[in-house]
Structure formats: C-alpha cells, structure tokens
Amino acid sequence: MGMLEGKVAIITGAARGTGEVTAREFVAEGAEVLVTDVLDDLGEAVAAGLGDAAVYRHLDVREPADWSAAVAACNAAFGPVDVLVNNAAILDVGPIATMDFDTLTRIVMVNQVGAYLGIQAVIPDMRNRGGSIINVASVDANEGSNGVAAYTSSKWGMKGLTKAAAVELGMYGIRVNTLCPGVGSIEMSAPFHAEAIERLSKRTERLPDRPIKPFNRSGEMLDAARAIVWLASDDAGFVSGTDLSVDGGFTAGKIEPGAPFS
Numbered sequence: 001m002g003m004l005e006g007k008v009a010i011i012t013g014a015a016r017g018t019g020e021v022t023a024r025e026f027v028a029e030g031a032e033v034l035v036t037d038v039l040d041d042l043g044e045a046v047a048a049g050l051g052d053a054a055v056y057r058h059l060d061v062r063e064p065a066d067w068s069a070a071v072a073a074c075n076a077a078f079g080p081v082d083v084l085v086n087n088a089a090i091l092d093v094g095p096i097a098t099m100d101f102d103t104l105t106r107i108v109m110v111n112q113v114g115a116y117l118g119i120q121a122v123i124p125d126m127r128n129r130g131g132s133i134i135n136v137a138s139v140d141a142n143e144g145s146n147g148v149a150a151y152t153s154s155k156w157g158m159k160g161l162t163k164a165a166a167v168e169l170g171m172y173g174i175r176v177n178t179l180c181p182g183v184g185s186i187e188m189s190a191p192f193h194a195e196a197i198e199r200l201s202k203r204t205e206r207l208p209d210r211p212i213k214p215f216n217r218s219g220e221m222l223d224a225a226r227a228i229v230w231l232a233s234d235d236a237g238f239v240s241g242t243d244l245s246v247d248g249g250f251t252a253g254k255i256e257p258g259a260p261f262s
Ligand SMILES: NC(=O)c1ccc[n+]([C@@H]2O[C@H](COP(=O)([O-])OP(=O)(O)OC[C@H]3O[C@@H](n4cnc5c(N)ncnc54)[C@H](O)[C@@H]3O)[C@@H](O)[C@H]2O)c1
Pocket: 012, 013, 014, 015, 016, 017, 018, 019, 036, 037, 038, 039, 059, 060, 061, 062, 086, 087, 088, 089, 090, 110, 136, 137, 138, 139, 180, 181, 182, 183, 184, 185, 186, 187, 188, 189
C-alpha cells in the first residue's frame, strides 16, 4: 500500500520541476492529484502522463477566484482536499538598491501571498477532516545572500506563515510545515546562474577551495519530493509547524578548515 493511498492533493506549480516530480511521487504512492500551474500545455501533459489519478487545472496562485475554482474542480474530480503543496514560485535577482517595485511585488505575490491564499482556500475542506499543508520554501529561508533579497523575504515570510497557520489550524487537525530544499529546476535558477557565472568570470581573487557542501553533492528534486510525500503522509501525523531542510546539511553550518574532520 502506498504512503498516500486514498489522499487527494492539490499541487501548485506542478507543470515542471519540483512540482512535477512531486506529482509523480504522489500518484506512485496512491494519491489523486490536481496538477495546477499557469503553464497550461506543460501541465496538461504532466497530468495526462499520470493517467486517471491526475487532472490538470489552470491556477494562478495570486488569484483568489482561481483558488476557489481549483478547489471546486478537485472536489468534482476526486473529493475534498487532504493535502495542499504550495510549491509555485518565481525567482528574480537584483540588488536591493535598484529592485523595481513591480518585480518585488510580483515575487511576494506569487511566493508568499499565493501560499496564504491557498491555505485560505482549502480550510473549508480540511476543517472537518484534517489535512496536511506543505509550504515549499528554500535554503534562502534559512539564511540570506546577496542579490536575492526579494525572493529571500518571500521565503522567510512563508516560514512565518507556516508557524502561524500551524498554531491557528491545529485544532482542526490541519498540519502545516515548511520544506526548504537545496535545489530545484534549472529553469528557475538559470537567471541567477547566468549572473553568477558572469560575475565569477570577472573575478581575479582566489576562490575558496574548501568544500561547502557536507555531502559534496547538490541533491536532486526527488530528494525534496520524497520529503514532501512524507510530510503529506500519516507517518508525519504529529509533525506540524516545523521547517524541514532537505539540503544535505548545506545550511547547517560551515566546514572549518584546519579543525578536526575538516
Ligand atoms: N530552482 C531552485 O534552485 C530552487 C531551490 C530551492 C527551492 N526552490 C523552490 O522549489 C519550488 C519549485 O521550484 P522549481 O525549482 O521547480 O522551479 P520551476 O520554475 O521549474 O517551478 C515553479 C513553477 O511555478 C509556476 N508558477 C510561476 N508563477 C506562478 C503563478 N503565478 N501561479 C501558479 N504557478 C506559477 C511556474 O510556471 C513553474 O511551473 C519553488 O517554491 C522554489 O522556490 C527552487
């Protein structure tokens, strides 16, 4: 029997990347999934590839009306929502000093407000039956780094949302957790990589030669998807309000050169 047998889930941003991998793992574990995104052709194809256990629905997470329609579509196709994965997000890079207002608000609206609206939308289904909500954040919700202040703020905001929602909704048996993956799709991180590669190509000073990843590997989207499966499952039935890092220890600390075991 699969870990998610009999569960009904909505996954946002599931047309590609981590959301797509998560949708595949959910179906493999016995769940029925409403695959949602704004990339309709890709999303339709993902759902079609998963057979009867998946249906695609357009859902712009910034739009309350889209959320109501998606929850209704989920009820019509599979029944009430047991699991919500707030995975949709956008990344844009730029210094705080010159970040334009439209980019800033778009990032916060998709990444943070979108998750808030999602929680609002599934409360009626989950209030009497319990449920699990997983907010997909990032390593950028564990620390700060240059060039991604808007994205980082939105992801830290998600962690705060998780804590407040876990407290407020616990009385209904609704669990809310944050997942902080170390990696995701190339499509999302491409703009950041392009800028970083450009900058590094101009640097003359020596780059650090110590390993900064304790596992010495970056991880895969499947690592995040499997952790999302676990948080959605009854095995995590007493886990709520937590931040789960899936980054191979990347944000746990630093390797101190010269110290034992460095
Ligand atoms: N890519 C990375 O390096 C990385 C690292 C850590 C965490 N993450 C997080 O993992 C999650 C998945 O990202 P990914 O790496 O798979 O990137 P991705 O860009 O492949 O996936 C994000 C999805 O969200 C969708 N989306 C964008 N705006 C939307 C909107 N308004 N409404 C609904 N859907 C929208 C996109 O169309 C896309 O399919 C995100 O929360 C991201 O922040 C990514």
